[in-house]
Amino acid sequence: MVLPFKHEPFTDFNDEVNKKEFEAALNKVKGELGQEYPIVINGEKIFTDDKLTSYNPGNKDEVVGKVSKATKEHIEQAMESAKEAFKTWSTWSPKERADILFRAAAKIRRRKHEFSAWLAYDAGKPWNQADGDTAEGIDFLEYYARQMIELGEGKELNHRVNEHNAYTYQAMGPGVVIPPWNFAFAIVAGTTVAPIVAGNTVLMKPSENTPVIAYKLVEVLEEAGLPKGVLNFVPGDPAEIGDYLVDHIDTHFINFTGSRATGTRIYERAAKVHEGQQQLKTVVAEMGGKDTIIVDKEADLDLAAQSIVDSAFGFSGQKCSACSRAIVHKDVYDEVLEKSIELTKELTVGNPAEENVYMGAVVNRKQFDKIKDYIEVGKQEGELAYGGKTDDSKGFFVYPTIFKDMDPEGRIMQEEIFGPVVGFAKANDFDELLEIANNTEYGLTGAVISDNREHLNRARTEFQVGNLYFNRGCTAAIVGYQPFGGFKMSGTDSKAGGPDYLHHFLNAKTVTEAF
Known part of the structure; x- marks a missing residue:
């Protein structure tokens, strides 16, 4: 008899025993x-x-x-x-x-x-x-x-x-x-x-x-x-x-x-x-993708900020599902941006082969230079709200970067960066939130942070992505739980x-x- 599928549990590295076992590995x-x-x-x-x-x-x-x-x-x-x-x-x-x-x-x-x-x-x-x-x-x-x-x-x-x-x-x-x-x-x-x-x-x-x-x-x-x-x-x-x-x-x-x-x-x-x-x-x-988290005006704003930060900066944004666009209702825009910046300030960056950090380096010189160039583009297209620092003296480190007041049609908001860079833009109402979310050639993942059931129901069909998440981040699909893949130019x-x-x-x- 074959037992039912049950996904592999994650390791808690706050447990000292697990920490020492990983250090030994x-x-x-x-x-x-x-x-x-x-x-x-x-x-x-x-x-x-x-x-x-x-x-x-x-x-x-x-x-x-x-x-x-x-x-x-x-x-x-x-x-x-x-x-x-x-x-x-x-x-x-x-x-x-x-x-x-x-x-x-x-x-x-x-x-x-x-x-x-x-x-x-x-x-x-x-x-x-x-x-x-x-x-x-x-x-x-x-x-x-x-x-x-x-x-x-x-x-x-x-x-x-x-x-x-x-x-x-x-x-x-x-x-x-x-x-x-x-x-x-x-x-x-x-x-x-x-x-x-x-x-x-x-x-x-x-x-x-x-x-x-x-x-x-x-x-x-x-x-x-x-x-x-x-x-x-x-x-x-x-x-x-x-x-x-x-x-x-x-x-x-x-x-x-x-x-x-x-x-x-x-x-x-x-x-x-x-x-x-x-x-x-x-x-x-x-x-790949150009993935968006929508934040409605009726929403848990702490959850919104945490979802954006985790989805944007996990593995230095080197995920096709990473949140590289936060589209926020104008009424809560400033608060969500500020909360996201404060959370980002807490992130640690270093060499995972030496210490338990939140972010490591990006994969190679080519990616480092590409992301660094995008950061310069972002400074022209909007305002650097936090980060923007890079360091290749020992490894290819790009620090978490947040841009605000971005043009939804600009390069930062349209092109896949594949790095720890997220752009914020504001919208006047839920119609515009959805319109901006759908304005790229990609259709991989997206998330909606909202307490408005009518809006969530609309997003279920109108948000054009293969993996859509409500009131959580747009990364971390689990095998057998969230089958993964998108349409448009995100693939088959x-x-x-x-x-x-x-x-x-x-x-x-x-x-x-x-x-």
Whole structure:
């Protein structure tokens, strides 16, 4: 019997025992920094001279690890491996495949702090954020395993006299997984194991920023008994192998999370049918957001401020769900702004590999420079209300920044910054609050802080986002509780961690037998 899904609990780091255990995990990982990691094709570990080097964002000279880079030749080898492994893996029962995920989840759970410590180094994640990332990865393994067992039963159809009809699901074939760096364990795990438990084989190209923690997932899946060739680990330069993976005639699906620019490029390229290709490619794309928290005049203003600050500055705003826009009713605008500034002043910034802080550094030099440029834009478009400080002397630190009196059509309020920057704008009434909230090309997450039930009911249908929250922040979706994904230019609304997600990696099949 498979127990019902229950999400992995978060660690309370106010507990001294938990704190000491996490510090021990950080020390353990520190002793393993600087190692070299291979490509993995058909279970074979391949080391190359050309490598990706991962650095600690909070200590930019500290090497986390060096990971071998795959070439197009390696991609061909990996695809052949995936095609061969598919022949047998696709014949395993859903329960047998799910058991691999259950075993992997148990192994990760026993080493939870260790995986989170790797996130503190590889991605610069603060303790709470790293713990949540690891917990979400466990949740994906547990949830998708259960979903596949259920789908393995097929769906009930009607029958006629002397005729039996069956509706079942079967795997597609080899596919490509391209996860991001910001949820360097959770999304890597979710996007990888979903197609695998559905019976497909995978070529996984991790982000070049966080390849070490991605390799740790490959290791644990192998330890859990995943057969050779089912998961092929092919880190590399996106410019060299990205298009090649997408264009390959044997690629059946592309599961991507990342920027709008890359996502739309993948969507376009995947639509082309190449000579020798025998299937249309499925694209699952989550491409970012420009997320808004609305504050109504009838609202808990302390809750509003806390929701804005947590959603804007958690993991330095490096979430596609992060609140980068606070649209506040004019009657409470000044009070919500002031309360948000006061809360922001309490936030701590530092290196999570060394101390338990609220915010760490942003992931790399490119992001640091980009966010720094946006802060200068913000000074031209509105008024800097708090923060604006940056420091790259040791790591890539951008301090929490609040702009006020912003033009809703300005760049700060329209473009995805992916950093700890939030802009405030005021609205005259609820109509205008909704109008501004919907004025971007994105449609990922949003929140409404209001005690007005009529307004909440309107927002339920009129606020154009895939994940809408009432009287809480707009981040922190839980697997199985808030299936995640948006529409418009936020992606294909695939709803990761939801009951429909595995359908993207399965072909539905009807079989009719006459008697």
